[in-house]
Every structure is written in structure tokens, then in C-alpha cells.
Amino acid sequence: MSTVVNCASYAEGCRVANIPFEEISEALEVPGQFVWVGLHEPDEALLRQVQKEFGLHDLAVEDALSAHQRPKLEEYGQAIFVVLRTAEQQEGKIAIGETHIFVGPRYVVSVRHGSTLSYAEVRKRCETTPHLLRKGPGFVLYALMDFVVDHYFPIVDALEDRLDTIEEEIFGEKPDRDTVEGLYDLKRDLLTLKRAVSPLVDICNRLMRFDSPIIPDDTRPYFRDVYDHVVRINETIDTLRELVTSALEAKLSLVSVAQSEITKKLAAWAAILAFPTMIAGIYGMNFENIPELHWQHGYLVVMAGMFSVCGFLYWRFKRSGWL
Amino acid sequence: MSTVVNCASYAEGCRVANIPFEEISEALEVPGQFVWVGLHEPDEALLRQVQKEFGLHDLAVEDALSAHQRPKLEEYGQAIFVVLRTAEQQEGKIAIGETHIFVGPRYVVSVRHGSTLSYAEVRKRCETTPHLLRKGPGFVLYALMDFVVDHYFPIVDALEDRLDTIEEEIFGEKPDRDTVEGLYDLKRDLLTLKRAVSPLVDICNRLMRFDSPIIPDDTRPYFRDVYDHVVRINETIDTLRELVTSALEAKLSLVSVAQSEITKKLAAWAAILAFPTMIAGIYGMNFENIPELHWQHGYLVVMAGMFSVCGFLYWRFKRSGWL
Amino acid sequence: MSTVVNCASYAEGCRVANIPFEEISEALEVPGQFVWVGLHEPDEALLRQVQKEFGLHDLAVEDALSAHQRPKLEEYGQAIFVVLRTAEQQEGKIAIGETHIFVGPRYVVSVRHGSTLSYAEVRKRCETTPHLLRKGPGFVLYALMDFVVDHYFPIVDALEDRLDTIEEEIFGEKPDRDTVEGLYDLKRDLLTLKRAVSPLVDICNRLMRFDSPIIPDDTRPYFRDVYDHVVRINETIDTLRELVTSALEAKLSLVSVAQSEITKKLAAWAAILAFPTMIAGIYGMNFENIPELHWQHGYLVVMAGMFSVCGFLYWRFKRSGWL
């Protein structure tokens, strides 16, 4: 499992050469050229070597080693260090990975942790637009961020679909328990994604105004574009969160409504059955002298009375919506 | 379905000529004249042509192509790019469309997506006030925004009406289930509209202070006017959201109240019927030696006793509000 | 229903003359003098005349005509335009009116819509303090705002009283349904009032720092005074809103508590009555060979047993608080 995924030098927007990791320093000496290194879950030894090669700051490298950072943007002298959280759908769950990007005036190092998305695709895409890649490491940073952010969209869409499904369950005839658990899980996933996305708003905002040779003026609109995407995702997440809360409340109301409908039915049927039972009990008493018992049609009269009352009750309950 | 809806040149606040799309460049060369192009769901080819004609920025054109942007205002050099969301009532639902406006010192291009509202009306209205149209493309931008924002009002009014109807249902005698679903749908529509409207507050605010020849100083009050409308709509939406939440809570309380009234009634009637049933059961026992059974008026006495107790129970429950 | 309520010129803090509407232009020419015009629901013709007389901005006049603005403060060149919402108690409901005030260096025009409160009182009050009225149109603006804001207090007090009443109902023995509706209506009224009051915080804040000859430095503390009142009302409204929400929650808890007490009672009585019914049923069976039936004191023994058990159940339920 080689962890140096790719290492190449670029000049004038074109790949000059794939270079072995050891020759980076020589490549860095060629003027007008920059180096783009892609790492995947590097061990400490490799990362320390990279650090020496490019002169990265101690704290940034330690962050890249431990890989439990929140998304952030940090300046260390001329270099900047960006932490992003990547998100993927894996077996119906959101899997969060991390990417650390070191950008200097002459290099880009991307370090990928726990994600299946390869940045080879980004590299390929950049190489097809040499007039943009010519802008240098700043543009590569944009391309990586854009790639990460673009992968949030299908996840947000999946979350919206899940809410739609749950909504149908709530207002439909589906089982109750799972709906509540589904809403809670959805809330949980939304908060997870929120933690990946929301720091990016601030990061993009800062990149849009960054005063550094790494970010040339004409790349700013590109970061603004990422910013727009991030804000849009963020807004969608917030809307979904509010809807989940409302759905949970609506669910509770509906359960209570259902509960009182059941109680109504229970009460109505209890009344309809309890009345003839009482009457029957009365005529089941063993008093010597109960005149009705000796009537010719006593039984029929009582039965008719009973059923009339039951019928009347049934009709009343039906009319008032209890049955 | 021609997608170039209209294309005309204006000078001194009056329409100079309807020009074919190919002659735009010539029209742009006439000093003191500006061009106003209206497009409807253009395909990429057309949009690329427009881009070449007016020198629009790549990213803006890509946004106009994909048409899933949030409302925003962006500067690209001298030109500005505005994205608006239009809203319409369609068969009781809120249909969201999108409009992209490119404004330069000498041109306005409006691109309409998925909405039935034609901007022909805006054009007509502008042409009736040449002293205002003379202010140039900035005024056209205002006129378009004002038109879009004015169309939010009937929708907000409709949402207010829906809340009024639901309120009557909650505190009235209407069926329960639909009320909850109605509240949830209302919440959803409010959030949809909110996402269309709320970014406009910031956009209008920026236009009010914009330092660009496109927005002459004497058009600022007009943008302030749009700003006021947007803030008002925004406030109404927030008020409605808070009321929907309260209505949902009130609903839940009322369902619980109703539930306990039903339980009270159930309990009261159960008690009233269970008591004589018990007594009847007792005198239905087959013991050889139950003195009361042999009394002359045993039956009447017991019946009288039963009904007295039932009557008493009924009176007590009635008094304490259980029945 | 004359709509020019009053029109007078002032100099050195004293009323110079009541002037007919047509002579305003002459009055404006007298140096050191200002004109104060009070209008009530004017028609368009009149308002257009006023506009010509004082040179008011088109947009402001249109706002004054349509009269569905939110409270705001706008500058048009040297003049300022203020929109206020007035509030009154009318038959237990809050009636919202609107007042538009145009203030220029030499004039004040107040336009009153849909409110019964006349500003004649403000005029009278101002004329009794000539040393303050001398400060000019800015002071008149203050006096009008102070008058409007002072009329919020009795309304807020009435809302507080309503909450007090409802609180007593919640924790007392009053009917349930109306309490919930009362809370909801209270919430609604609070939000209505909030929309009238909260924009004033910002308006007063701006007037306190306004750099314009219309607001002389020594009137600033007066606007700060209005500001304090507005902030206080605003805070009270927010507190009331939070209390209404808590009251709704408390209500729901109490209904649930009541519900479970009823269920307890129902369960307890059902048990107490169902037990002897079961026993009676057993001895009502027609088996040929039930020895107890032939005992001398069988009936008494069974009855005693029944009542002991019922008594025991009653005592246990009583002790554990179910009855």
C-alpha cells in the first residue's frame, strides 16, 4: 500500500515530469515550476521527510499525523495549511474522511485519510485546463476544495430523500417506532455533515480575501464559487434540521391524535357492550318477585330494548366521530 | 420555443430599435446607448454566444447554465451578476424559478428559468417612465428585482391565509390529522420561500452602497425601496414560522386536553354502568339463603337503590365536569 | 372628513399663525420659521400637492400613499422620512395604525393612517414648552415618536395582565381549552406588537447619532430617551414571549399529569368494582354441586369477603395516591 500516490512537477500549466520522491528538491530549483505531491495515509517517517523537503511547520505536520482536526485554514509564514473533511455514502451511512493540504509558492502536498475518493481525478481535470493550472498551486488548492465540496451534494440529496421517505411514513400508514428512530438518525447525520461543512464557509471567505502570492487575484472568483456552494449546502442542512425538528413534533401530535382516536373507540365499544350486560345482569337476579320475568314476551321486549339502546348509542358515537 | 425573448437597444430612456441578436456588437458601439436582452432557458450554444458578445465571466455563465444557484450578487470586474429566485403559486404549491441578470455599463442580460412570469411586463413598465429608464442598466436591474420581489407578496398573503384557516381548524371542530399535516406543509413552504428571500436582504443592502458606475447615486433610493420590501417579507415569514411552531404546540396541548376529556367520560360511564352490574351480579348468586331475595319488594328496593346510586354518580360527575 | 387636520407656522418656539394650506410656500419663505402640517388619511391629490409644496421624494410619497410599510427611517437628501406603527387597544384587540413623518429643515408633515389617536395633543404639549419647540422640526419629530411609543406601554401592560390571568387559569381549576387558545392569541399579539416596536430600536439608535442639521445636538438625549423606552418595551415583549412558550409547555405537562391521575382513578375503581363482580359471577354459576351455595351463612361469608377485599383495595389505592 504505497502511500506516495503521485508526485509530479508542473510548469506553464503542463506536467513536466513524474519525479521520484527523492528528486523533489532538484525539481524545486527549476524556476517557474511547481511540485504537486499526493499522499495517502502516510506514516510518520514519510511525513517527516516531506516536512524536511518543503520546510513545513511542526504543528501542521503533527496535525496531519493525528488526523482528527476540524476543517481549518492556517498560515505558517508563506505557506498555508488547509484541513478539509471529506464525506462519502458507505452502506447507507455517512463516512467522514480527512484531507490535509499544504500549499506553498512552489508546491502542493495533499494528504488523504480514510476516504476512497482518489485525487487522481482532480489532477486529470486540472491537466485538461492548462490555462487555469498555469495560475499555480493556488489553483490546485481550489481544484481540490471544489472536488471535496462537490462530493457533499449527493450526500445532501440522499439526506433530503431520506426526509421525504420519512415524511410519507409520518403522514401515511407506516409503523411508528422506526419513523422516530429514522428522524433521530437523520438529525445525527445532519449534525455530522454540518460539522464538516460549516467551518468551510469561513475558510472560503478568508481565501476570497487572502493577501498572499499563493492566491493570485484572478483565482479569487473560483474560491467565491466554492464559497457559494458551501453556503448553499449549509443552508440546505439548516433547513433540513428545522424540518426534522418539526417532523418530530408533528409525529408526536399525530401519535397523540391516534391515541385519542383509539381511546374514543375503546370507550364507545365499552359503553355499547356494558349496557346490555348490565340489563342482563338485572334480569339474572334471583328475586322471587320480578314481575317482568313472568310476562309472556318479557324476554323479547327486553332484548328489543337492549338492542335499541345499543343501536342508538352506536348511531350517536358514529355521528360524533367516536367510531 | 425561441429562447431570445427580446433584444432591444435604448438611448435617453427610449427604445431605439429592436435589434437582431447578431447586431448587438454594432449597437454597443453607438455611444450613450445600452442593450437589453431577455433570454428564456437558453441552451449552452446561445449562452456562449452571449458570453462572447458581452465578455461575461466564465464562472457566471456556468452558473447561468446549471441554474441551481442561491440568490447572490457577484462582481466580475466592471460587470455584476445577480441571481434571483422567483416564486409563483401553481396549483396550491409554491413553484420556485430562477433568474440570472448580467449587468454591465452598456448592457443588461436577463436569463429566466422555470417560471411563467415574463419580463415583457417589466420592459413595458420601464418604457413608460423614460425619465427613470434614462438612468441606464442599473435602473433596469432595479425594475427586474422589484418585479420579482413584488411577486412574493401574494404568496406570503396566501401562506398567511393558510395559517388562518388552520388556526380555525385547531381551535374549532375540524378533523385532527390534516391539521398537523397542513402545519407541516406550511412550515416547509415557509422555509422554501425563506431560502429564496433571505439572501436578498444582503444583496439589496450591498446594492444600496455599491460603488460602481452601473448603479448611479440617484438609483440608490430605489434599491432601498426593494430592500424594505424584502425585509418586510422576511419578517412576515419569520413571524409565520414562529406561529406555526406555536400552533403545533397548541395543537398538541389541545389533543391532550381532548384525550383527557374522553378518558374522563369513559371513566365516568364505566363507573355508572359497573356499579349496577356488580349489584345485579350479587343478587344473581345462587346461594340458598339470601334473605333479600324473598322479600316482597326486594326487587324494587334494589332497583331503586341501584338507580339512586347511578343518579348520584351521574350528578357528581356532571358537577365536577367529567361528563 | 377633512384630511388636513392642522397646518401652522412656528417661530421661536411659538405658533405664529394657523395658515391655509395654500399659503404654505409663503410661510416657508419667512426666515427662522417652520411649518407643521398634520394630515389624516389623505387622498392622492392632496399628498401630491404636499409633495410639490415641500419637494418630497417620489418613493417616500408612494410609501405614504400605500401605507403598508414597516417602521423605517430614510434619508432623501436633506429631508428624512420616518414610518411608525401606532398601536391601540380596541375591543380587546390590538389595532395597528401607521404614521408617516416627513421632516425637512423648515417643515414637518405627519400623515396619520387608521388610528384614533390625534396628534393635536402632541401639538398642544409642544406649544407649552417653547424653549424646547424652538429646537425646530427635529424636536417635533421627537415629540411625535415619544407620543407613539408612550402609547405602547398600556398595551404591553394589558398583555402582561392577560398572561397573569392565563397563569392563574393554568395552575388553577379553570377550563382547559380556552387557556390554550388564550396563550396562542397572546403569542400572536406579542408578535404583532414586536413587529411594530423592534425596528424602532434601530431607528432611534440612528437618530441618536444622526449627522444632520435637522437633529440638533441638544435634541439627541431626547431620542436616547425614546430609545430607552423602546428597548424596555422590546425586552418586556421578549420576556413575555418566552413565558408564553413556557406556559404552553407547563400546560401540556399539567394536562398529562391530570390525564394520568384520571387514568389512575379509573383503574382503581375498575379494580374495586370488577373484583366483586367476578366473585358474584362465580356464585351465579349453575353447577349442581357448588358446596358453598348450601352453607347456612354462605351468602354472608362471601359478602363479607367481597367487602373486605374491596375495602383493602380502596385502602391500598388511597395510600399509594391513586384515589
Place this chain on the structure above:
Amino acid sequence: MSTVVNCASYAEGCRVANIPFEEISEALEVPGQFVWVGLHEPDEALLRQVQKEFGLHDLAVEDALSAHQRPKLEEYGQAIFVVLRTAEQQEGKIAIGETHIFVGPRYVVSVRHGSTLSYAEVRKRCETTPHLLRKGPGFVLYALMDFVVDHYFPIVDALEDRLDTIEEEIFGEKPDRDTVEGLYDLKRDLLTLKRAVSPLVDICNRLMRFDSPIIPDDTRPYFRDVYDHVVRINETIDTLRELVTSALEAKLSLVSVAQSEITKKLAAWAAILAFPTMIAGIYGMNFENIPELHWQHGYLVVMAGMFSVCGFLYWRFKRSGWL
């Protein structure tokens, strides 16, 4: 009930003399000396006299007269006017009083309304630290504010204790109704205290940065100290508010849990009793031909059957936690 509580002149941090109220003007003429006047619920005449003596602003004096202000800090030229809300425990309730402080370069006037806490103690404490009192009226202002804020702590502690007690009730075996009312009252008191305390955060913040000879640079840390206390109290109040809300929700859940436990018990016992009742009813029928009735041990068999079923039901309900 004399309302001039105390009036003395100070120089070099020591009390020079108790002076009668009439000789204040003379005392003010002595250089390096300042006057500290303490008033308690003064009538208008006295306050107007004070106003004349120190040249206080009209609006500040009117505020001091009406005494229904929110906490605030206002500058009138060189003087500042501070309004504080004092809080005391009185018979288990929070009693809110008001204190107005006028501070000028050479005087401090404190006006106390509706509180039993005398500021004599503050005066005494100041006089024991002449090196601090020497800093002048600004330090006196600090001492008064510190005194007021220190008296919030026992109240906040009492509120925390009340929450602790209620928590025990909620999760313990106490009566339900009072718990809910207790939580609501607690919320109410927290909001009352919040309204007294929260404006102080801003006031202290401004005093920490105040650019005025009244607040010498070396008193700033003292105001920062008060600021810290206020922020701490504020935070505690917010935490308590959130806990009260959660407690109310927890309460509601627990009531629902209790309710369903009761319903379970009710259902279980109903089933256990209803079954033998049904069987007994069947053998109580008067059909001529019911073979079981003539069996030798019919009665015993049926009774044994009944009790087995009841026992089985009891065991099942017990096992599944319904009993």
C-alpha cells in the same frame, strides 16, 4: 422618613465633614474635594433642588423620578447617569428595586428606590480604604455597582437550590402538579433577574473603556472585576434557564412514562379479572342442557381452570413488566 440619607464631603480619600444639604454649593467650591449624597425615594421637590445644585440634566432627573427604567448608562456632557436594578430575597420572592447614580467630576448622588439595602455600608467600606477612595467619584461608582452586583449572588444561589430541589422531586416520588408550577415560577424569576443583570454586561464593558476624567485609568481594572461578576451571573442564569427547559421536558416524558405504566397495570388487571368473569357468565347461563353443570366435579374443574389461566396471565404480565 427623611429622604436625605447622608451627605458628606471627601478630600484625599477621607471624609472631611458631614454637611447639611444646603451647604453643598460651598463644599463644591473647595478644590480637590467631592461631595457624596445618598437619597432614598426622594420627592420631586428634593430632586429638583439636587438638580439645581449639581446642574443635572432634565431627562436624567425625570428618569430618577419615575423609577421604572431599565439598567443603563448615559452621558450628559461631563456627567454620567447610571441606572441599576437591585435584587433581594423577600419572603421567598425576588424583590426588584432601583438605584440611580449621578456621577460628575466633583460629586456622586445615589438615589435608592424600593430596596431595603442601605448604601451606608458601601460608604463605610470606602472610608476604610482611603488610598482607593482618593481616586474620586469614579471609585464610588464602582463601589456602589460592586455592592449591587454582590447582592445578586445569594439570589442566584437560591435559584440554583430551588432547581436542585425540583430536580429531586422530578426524579423522585413527589407530587406532580407542584413540580410543574415550581419550574414555571423558577423560569419567571430567572427572566426577572436576567432583565436586571444582562444590561449590566454592556454597561460595565463601556465603563472599562470610558474616556472621561470621571473614570481614571487605574479604576478600570475594578470595573473589569464587576464585569466579570456580571458575566458569571449572566452565564449561570442562562445555564439555569436551559436546565429549567430540559427539566420541563424531562418531566413531561416521565409523566408519559408513568401514564403508560398505569395503563399497563390497568390493562393487565382488567384482563386477569375479565377472564374468570366471562367463564362464570357462561356457566351462569340457564340453558337446559349444559352437560358440564351436571358433572360431579364440574365446579372444581372450572374453578381450577379459571385460576390456572389467571395465574398464567399474572405470570406473563409480571415477566413482561406490565405488573
Place this chain on the structure above:
Amino acid sequence: MSTVVNCASYAEGCRVANIPFEEISEALEVPGQFVWVGLHEPDEALLRQVQKEFGLHDLAVEDALSAHQRPKLEEYGQAIFVVLRTAEQQEGKIAIGETHIFVGPRYVVSVRHGSTLSYAEVRKRCETTPHLLRKGPGFVLYALMDFVVDHYFPIVDALEDRLDTIEEEIFGEKPDRDTVEGLYDLKRDLLTLKRAVSPLVDICNRLMRFDSPIIPDDTRPYFRDVYDHVVRINETIDTLRELVTSALEAKLSLVSVAQSEITKKLAAWAAILAFPTMIAGIYGMNFENIPELHWQHGYLVVMAGMFSVCGFLYWRFKRSGWL
């Protein structure tokens, strides 16, 4: 229980000597050297001595004595005073301690209250990195803060575990009551931790931009590192709080769902048992003339009828999910 835990002088990043407390003043005179004193719950006498030695501000020392401060950062001339809250797990509860740190250009004094975590470890760790310790007292401050903040992580992890456990209980088959209490306790602990952590965000932020010789420029990235940790913990706490609230709501919904399932079962069984009871009652009546009683197979027919109806009811209830 000696309260001077450690006292040593440092130069060039190395420990020069352990010095007795009395010789601090001499050590302070050696140029390029700084003193690091560790105290544990000192009494007033000792703290006053420290104050004299280093010239600490009165208010800071009083804060260190009372030890009920919120986390804060204060400047007193050249020195800074930092208050931190330490947190530990003790017997399943979160125990909050306090640490006060006085930092001057030539000294660090740490005062530890009510915590078992010794700072000896920090000292040891610092001494192993002399190239960092050389940066002086500012680095020691960082090391202490880092140590305190690092100890929040296991606590936050434990809280996350507790939520996971409770979630399983909610959606599993565990007892109800304890779940609610567990959620409430979790909320309480989260709020406690929040109060310890959230002020640190602002403190670290200020330290990152602090303009003082105590914090050399090259220590800033270290404080930014602490800042990142604090923000991350803060975010996790907020996410947990929101999840706890949702869990409480989900719990309530589930209890209601369970309740209505129980009621359904109760109603279904009641109906199934009440019907034959009623029929049996009818044929238990003692009318002389009930034809069915004399039928040959009357009993069997009735029994068959009864059981058919019961079976039918059972089947219907089963199908509609009531049983």
C-alpha cells in the same frame, strides 16, 4: 500538605536550580532567567507573599484567593492573569477545578485549586524540549493551557459514550425512567463543561493576537493550536447538546407510541372478552320464556357463536395491528 509544589529558575530553556521560595527575588535579578512557581491551594499568607515578590495586582490575587472565577484573561500592566477551569472524571461525575496563572516577563506562577492533576508533568514535558522552553514564560503558559485542554478530550469522549448508551436504551428495550434521568444528567454535565470550555475560545483568540513581549511571535501558532482544540471541543459539546434535546423528544414520541400500542391491546382484549360476557349475561336471565334455553343444542350453538365472534374479532385486530 505543603502548598509550594515546585519553584525553579530557568535560563536558555534549561532548569538552572530548584530555589527555595525565599530566594526568588535574587533569582529574578539574574538576567535572561525566569522563575516558575507552582502552588497548590495556597493560604492567603503565602499568596500575599507571592504577590509582594512579583508585584501582582490586588484584584488578581483576590480572584486567586476566592477561586470561583470564570475562565478569563486579564492584563495588569506588563503581567497577564489567566483563569482556567480544569475538568476530571471522578466516580462517573465531572469534577471541576480551577487554575490561576500569573505570567510576567520573568516569571510564571500557577495556582491549582481542587484538582488531582499535578502540573509536575507539564514541567517535565517542557524540560524535554529546551528549544521551545527557551521562548520563556509565554511558552510555559501555552504548555499549561495545552495540558488543561488535553484533559477535556477524555471527558468529552466519555460524554459521547454516555449518549451512545442512552441512544441504545431509547431505541431498545430498556427501562424508561432511567433513560430520561440519564439524558437530563448528560445535559447538565454538558452545560457544566460548556461553561469551562467556551470562554477559552475567546481567551485563545486574544492570545493569538496579543501584543506583548510575554507572548513572542513564534509562540502564536501554539496558541492557535490550543484554540483549534478548544473550538473542536466546543463544537462537540454543542452537537451533543442538540442530540440530547432530540433524544429527549424522540423518547417522548416513543413513549407515546408505546402508550397507544398498550391502549390498543387493552381495547382489543376488552372487546374480545366483553362480547361473550354480554351474551352469557343474556342467557343467564331468568325470564320464564326464553325459547333458546330449551333447545336441544342451544348451549352448543351459543358457545359456537361466541367463539366465532371472538375469533373473528381476534383476527381483525391482529390484521389491523392492534394485537
